[in-house]
Amino acid sequence: MEERDAILFEAYLSGTLSAPEREELEQRLERDTGFRDAFGMFRETRGYLEAAYEKEAETEAFRETVRQASGAYFGNKNGQYSLHSPARRRIKPWQIAVAATVLVLLGIFFSPRIAAPSYGDYAHYPQISLAVRGDGDAVLQQAEQAFNTGDYAGAAASFERLPEEERSQPGIMLYHAISLVELEEYKRADGMFETLFTGASAFKYDAMWYGGLSLLKQDRKEACKTLLGQIPESSGHFAESRELLGKL
Structure with missing residues (x-):
């Protein structure tokens, strides 16, 4: 003006x-x-x-x-x-x-x-509760506590110590991948996100959203737009995905 x-x-x-x-x-x-x-x-x-x-x-x-x-x-x-x-x-x-x-x-x-949107504008993670209290799974509890306090290196290390069968559970895989994004280990993180959003678990669209944020952090904007564009209206991430798409 x-x-x-x-x-x-x-x-x-x-x-x-x-x-x-x-x-x-x-x-x-x-x-x-x-x-x-x-x-x-x-x-x-x-x-x-x-x-x-x-x-x-x-x-x-x-x-x-x-x-x-x-x-x-x-x-x-x-x-x-x-x-x-x-x-x-x-x-x-x-x-x-x-x-x-x-x-x-x-x-x-x-x-x-x-202003151009950034990863930090949208990378807001919920507090997670993966471990069942009293089940003796101390490693998972450590991963949970580390993630919730922003210690993503500690969270990733704890996730790595879990048995393969447990690491492959969708909820655990999602937050393991997010931790890896924070550590800039994008290749591994993006592979986990892809496994989730090409599957049929309840975390499918969560993985699509956080996978899109991973691509944004890598400045892969076109790939980010393509992935976010697949999030349906029924997803809880629909509104924020459309907001981000509008800024890209």
Whole structure:
């Protein structure tokens, strides 16, 4: 969004434009999709600003805050701006400050949305409970405790100590694979995920999701998109998989 557009939007919403200027802006909103989208974001965030600071809006402290935001954004410490058109000359410094503050807020709220997604944004694992208490399986309990405390090296080592028959159980294999991803042992981890999501266990789509995250961590985005695209709507990972796909 251009700074001058933001000031123009503020003048429009504040009712300080003349009738011809208002008509010209409205015509541009009709024909210019990008301009219209920018106006929508500005108006929405301006509304948030008004609601959030409704009680403080009359205080000098609040005025000083937005003046500083204006100066920081437009490169003028006094919050002033050189306005050349008749419409802009009628805009007060206070209105420029509001426009600047909205731009700052838009930067805060919308910049994260356009940032490239990362593995760390989605790698949130549930606390696991694999061992049956009192069954004497100390190794599995150690693996569980290590995983739940983020000690993935310890978890992987404990999983490795389990008998082959136990390691091949879908639930154990899933969290073993996740531990290996955290250790960047991708080849082994991806092989385990593939075994699970090509099978018919209850962990099929969990493996598809975490397998996709493994591919994301490896920066294999196309493979990640292909795998995540196979997660069905019935899966608990459907919503987050579609969110991630939308960012890739």
